[in-house]
Amino acid sequence: MQRDARFLQAENVRLSENGDSVIIIDQTQLPGAVKYLELRTDVDFYDAILKLKVRGAPAIGICAAFGYYIMARRIAEADPVCGYEEFCHRLQDRKEYLNSSRPTAVNLSWALNRMEETLRNHEEASLQEILEILEEEAIAIQQEDIEMCRKISGYGLSLLKDGDGILTHCNAGPLATSVYGTGLGPLILGREQGMNFHVYSDETRPLLQGARLTSYELQKAGIDVTLICDNMASLVMKNGWIQACLVGCDRVAMNGDVANKIGTSGVAILAKYYGIPFYVLGPVSTIDRTCSTGADIPIELRKPEEIKEMFYEKPMALSEVKCYNPAFDVTDHELITAIITDRGICRPPYTQSLAALFGVETPNRSVE
Structure with a gap:
């Protein structure tokens, strides 16, 4: 062929x-x-x-x-x-x-x-x-x-300025997609166009995908990146180093609730407190039209060994210690500034703007 x-x-x-x-x-x-x-x-x-x-x-x-x-x-x-x-x-x-x-x-x-x-x-x-x-x-x-x-990256880049500080959580770059990525796409596209960003990459527990993958992709793309532990996000926001948060998504409910790697919800809460825009980026195929709210999204639970043993030479906790290891959490739609898709930028109310992506006419479509 x-x-x-x-x-x-x-x-x-x-x-x-x-x-x-x-x-x-x-x-x-x-x-x-x-x-x-x-x-x-x-x-x-x-x-x-x-x-x-x-x-x-x-x-x-x-x-x-x-x-x-x-x-x-x-x-x-x-x-x-x-x-x-x-x-x-x-x-x-x-x-x-x-x-x-x-x-x-x-x-x-x-x-x-x-x-x-x-x-x-x-x-x-x-x-x-x-x-x-x-x-x-x-x-x-x-x-x-x-x-x-390419389209998501273009829409996302339209919301950023040269020199912005960006916080990202987990990995939503080319490795997670085909090219450019979703959450990292605007940064890579912007760099190609001569723009500069300083990105703070959360290490992202439990599998350290921010450390292993996001910082790797950004470094290879020639983008200024600083790796931080998840519990440092509040400090870099308070210091005024972050002008926007960009994350990908694994499932979007029709009310705008979003499932993404565990810890995303906490980042969104911090961004809301510090008045920082929190953007979710993903293709329309990630929107689940059968899912009304985030409460309907199944959350994957993974083995405790990923917390206690993985990446360590010796176990970091006693074998008998119990672990709760969800792979994802759900970020409430009220914490999300915009959901950026390949068909446009959706703004609240998401019940209307997301429906409009599928040709459902509603008042106040809120899609740019």
């Missing part, structure tokens, strides 16, 4: 040249080493998503879409004369298995559902034609993400 040149710009998640596997950067190895993994089976994809070898809501969705295609290809190779309904049934089982890997990021289920809908829309096609169609759809999902990231 002749692939768009833009497709080749994304190196963190990509289809192999012969199309029989997916190649990802193993984000658990960064920043110490850049290692690539080849995913071939449903277990490979499940493990990569569960263990955050690939992470970031858009990147998870892209990986899942490619995974769906690869799983379809495996079924067809094992049984070339498989009937359409049996083919769909076998693929449905693998889809549900992959979808169970992480519950919070809506892009996972969104991408898998989109691939399944594509399959169901081509019942009359041959098995070979279906595989080609699914491959094209997965590539389209990634190419759309590239364009969405």
Whole structure:
């Protein structure tokens, strides 16, 4: 298949040249080493998503879409004369298995559902034609993400000034998407245009993605970055060093509540207190139209070892000490200055501005 040149710009998640596997950067190895993994089976994809070898809501969705295609290809190779309904049934089982890997990021289920809908829309096609169609759809999902990231970055940059101090939490750069990123996209785009920012990157517990990934990406992009511990955010705000907070998102409810990496809510509360704009950036695919409020968002709980043992030579707590280790929290819509999407900047009230993104006419749309 002749692939768009833009497709080749994304190196963190990509289809192999012969199309029989997916190649990802193993984000658990960064920043110490850049290692690539080849995913071939449903277990490979499940493990990569569960263990955050690939992470970031858009990147998870892209990986899942490619995974769906690869799983379809495996079924067809094992049984070339498989009937359409049996083919769909076998693929449905693998889809549900992959979808169970992480519950919070809506892009996972969104991408898998989109691939399944594509399959169901081509019942009359041959098995070979279906595989080609699914491959094209997965590539389209990634190419759309590239364009969405460019648009989000442009909208976000319009809210910033040269020389601004920025606080970010977790990682929402190219590694979490395709190019530019969401939360980091305006900074990278601005740097390309000659603008300068000073970014304070929260280390972001429990997996230190701000330390390992965000500071890595910003440093490589030539952006002035200072790594801080999560509990230092209040001080740098009080010192007047922060003019805006930029974060990504894993799921957005229709009232504007947002799920993002644990600690995001605390940053938003501090920003509100110090009068600092708090911006959430993400593609429209991250908005869950079935989710009314943040109370409806499932929160993933992870193993206590990630707090007590990971990144340490020796355990930092007694083995019998209990741990509460949620991967995400929900930031209340009242704390959010704007939600920046690929279709525009949404302002409060979010029940109206988010609905307007989907063509639902309401008074006071509040979309720029």
